[in-house]
Amino acid sequence: MTTERNNYCVILAGGKGSRLWPWSRNKFPKQFTDFFGVGRTQLQQTFDRFTHILPKENIYINTSCDYLDLVRGQLPEVAADHIMAEPIHRNTAPSVAWAVHRIMMFDPKANIIISPSDHNIVNDTAFYHNINEGLMFVEKNDAILTMGVSPTRPEPGYGYIQKGVYTGEGDIYKVQAFTEKPDREFAQMFMDSKEWYWNTGLFLSNTKYLRQCLCGFLPSVLPVGEIGEKITTIKEEEVFVRENFPRYPNISLDYGVLEKSENVYVMKCDFGWADLGTWHGVYESMSKREGDNVVIDSDVILEDSANNIIKLSKGKLGIINGLDGYIIVEKDNVLFICKKEESSSLVRKYANEVQIKKGEEFL
CATH class of the missing domain: 3.90.550.10 (Spore Coat Polysaccharide Biosynthesis Protein SpsA; Chain A)
Incomplete structure (x- = not known):
């Protein structure tokens, strides 16, 4: 021992x-x-x-x-x-x-x-x-x-x-x-x-x-x-x-x-x-609800939507219709929506673009 x-x-x-x-x-x-x-x-x-x-x-x-x-x-x-x-x-x-x-x-x-x-x-x-x-x-x-x-x-x-x-x-x-x-x-x-x-x-x-x-x-x-x-x-x-x-x-x-x-x-x-x-990795590792959606500690109403991962701030309500295979993330002053399969490269791409065009307050 x-x-x-x-x-x-x-x-x-x-x-x-x-x-x-x-x-x-x-x-x-x-x-x-x-x-x-x-x-x-x-x-x-x-x-x-x-x-x-x-x-x-x-x-x-x-x-x-x-x-x-x-x-x-x-x-x-x-x-x-x-x-x-x-x-x-x-x-x-x-x-x-x-x-x-x-x-x-x-x-x-x-x-x-x-x-x-x-x-x-x-x-x-x-x-x-x-x-x-x-x-x-x-x-x-x-x-x-x-x-x-x-x-x-x-x-x-x-x-x-x-x-x-x-x-x-x-x-x-x-x-x-x-x-x-x-x-x-x-x-x-x-x-x-x-x-x-x-x-x-x-x-x-x-x-x-x-x-x-x-x-x-x-x-x-x-x-x-x-x-x-x-x-x-x-x-x-x-x-x-x-x-x-x-x-x-x-x-x-x-x-x-x-x-x-x-x-x-x-x-x-x-x-x-x-x-x-990564968002895609989190999606893959989580248990899924109806439509294979992953909703993480968020208040949402989903209709005709599948294979999505959703993470919103407390006090926000998300109403989502017609999306398949997306990441929907909201935090403070940023809402980010993109295709789940491409999320790893797109997060990097848009974070860099936001830094250049909008400044540090959005990162």
């Missing part, structure tokens, strides 16, 4: 969520919204879930300086030195490197869970079991463990992990390959093969090994190696971050470390999972 006090979680909550525009906005991204109308935001639900596995004081939040006040407001129980606010947006590798250093300053024997802040978990009991099993594995092994879920549809918007040799422990396999966002035909082949899992973005490792990987594959990310060893207080660390973080590469942990390391494994998990990444 792992020692609970040596287990930690870092929740990554600094993303802008731009693919879910206009519900997710630059000043108020999706992780800070109560997307499903359950009374807790995505970030709060993620935090709540990990408090069933770890002591609250072992949970850290990584975010952007832009969202520091949002994190403090939504998670007042998290101590100030457990919130790491980056001075500029970067990808997950620099974020994880900073978190590893922060935790190892106080516990060099730590095991760490890296978790997104905006995923939908269906079965919490299975989630707790899978995470605890994973923590026991990384405590005993110098390895990075990814959490995989069997695909339920040929989703081209997700990353995929191919399992390799069985380890002999639980449902854990050596990783054979990673593939990011294949086209639908390949996604169908992956699904049919039973060898590929969806990459949930959840990673576990012991911090000693993870720091070793970061030093070896990404020596330019902070604060690892000799420089990191000389920084022994939070004050010193935060000064270092403010001065150096903008120089660090915009690179993901997946690309920078996982795809290069020899000791990466995947656990087949059964907790049920959806990435709230």
Whole structure:
């Protein structure tokens, strides 16, 4: 069994969520919204879930300086030195490197869970079991463990992990390959093969090994190696971050470390999972009502309409007639309607166009 006090979680909550525009906005991204109308935001639900596995004081939040006040407001129980606010947006590798250093300053024997802040978990009991099993594995092994879920549809918007040799422990396999966002035909082949899992973005490792990987594959990310060893207080660390973080590469942990390391494994998990990444992905993952429409916490009257996803603000009534296969999203000062199948490219296209023609207030 792992020692609970040596287990930690870092929740990554600094993303802008731009693919879910206009519900997710630059000043108020999706992780800070109560997307499903359950009374807790995505970030709060993620935090709540990990408090069933770890002591609250072992949970850290990584975010952007832009969202520091949002994190403090939504998670007042998290101590100030457990919130790491980056001075500029970067990808997950620099974020994880900073978190590893922060935790190892106080516990060099730590095991760490890296978790997104905006995923939908269906079965919490299975989630707790899978995470605890994973923590026991990384405590005993110098390895990075990814959490995989069997695909339920040929989703081209997700990353995929191919399992390799069985380890002999639980449902854990050596990783054979990673593939990011294949086209639908390949996604169908992956699904049919039973060898590929969806990459949930959840990673576990012991911090000693993870720091070793970061030093070896990404020596330019902070604060690892000799420089990191000389920084022994939070004050010193935060000064270092403010001065150096903008120089660090915009690179993901997946690309920078996982795809290069020899000791990466995947656990087949059964907790049920959806990435709230794109409108089409949300549609595919949700249960459907009459006409295969998905209505998310919204007041609507539908007639002669099918295969749509609808998300409106509280207090707004939507009356929709004759639409098939559309996204209808309203938030604050933006109403966005487009064909569902083309939504990923159109969200990006129109968000860029709006920024140029109308300014930041609409993003």
